[in-house]
Amino acid sequence: MTNIYDIYCTLFSRYGMQHWWPAETPFEMMVGAILTQNTSWSNVELALRNFGSTPTPDLILSLSEEKLGEIIRPSGYYNQKARRLKNLSRWFKLYNCDAELVKSENPGKIRAELLALDGIGFETADSIMLYAFGKPYFVIDTYTKRLFNRLGFKIPEKYDDIRLFFERRLPYRDALFNEFHALIVIHAKSYCRKSPLCLECPLKLKCAYYNVFCRQKVKSL
């Protein structure tokens, strides 16, 4: 367990291909990215289900904020998330709701546009870049920081510094970034929270301690 890529290989051999992000369309992926902000995915599924069919920008913009909030209510923070979904929808319509058109643009420009939207920060922007548009941005979330701190890596503090830390140490491929982030989340969910001892933990983490760390802020690690 000496480098970042080794961690990826270990997780991949244990959990296999994850085929993320769970969504039918790029736009539904983006909607999920906003709904899952500080929210469990099970709640996001309830909210997505309430749309009836896969959501579109026109549908979201046609609904009142109150009506949209009612639909996404199970995902929590529904007032601000309703506004955020409308911001996202307006942006996607600038590209004719065409993911292929977005992909053909300069990725740095697209990312900057997403970050400029109210309600989309670094993690949400990079999730969208990677999982909706297939661009190689490594997503940094709380699981990633916790796991690699726990593994003893000295990772930077600022978001983009952490992102570059990972991107420089891995083959620069969107498919690998895609799989790796999914594996980190799956690993965190399957072992490090639910199982008290993690006897089968592929990373040999002592999760009795990990659970203690989980109760602290990341920066205190």
Next chain:
DNA sequence: CGCCAGGGCCATA
């Protein structure tokens, strides 16, 4: 019952 989840924004110092 309390904790927390695949964050982000804003006010304050």
Next chain:
DNA sequence: TATGGCCATGGC
């Protein structure tokens, strides 16, 4: 720049 408060539901 760096903390702290706020948003809010559902599962355990």
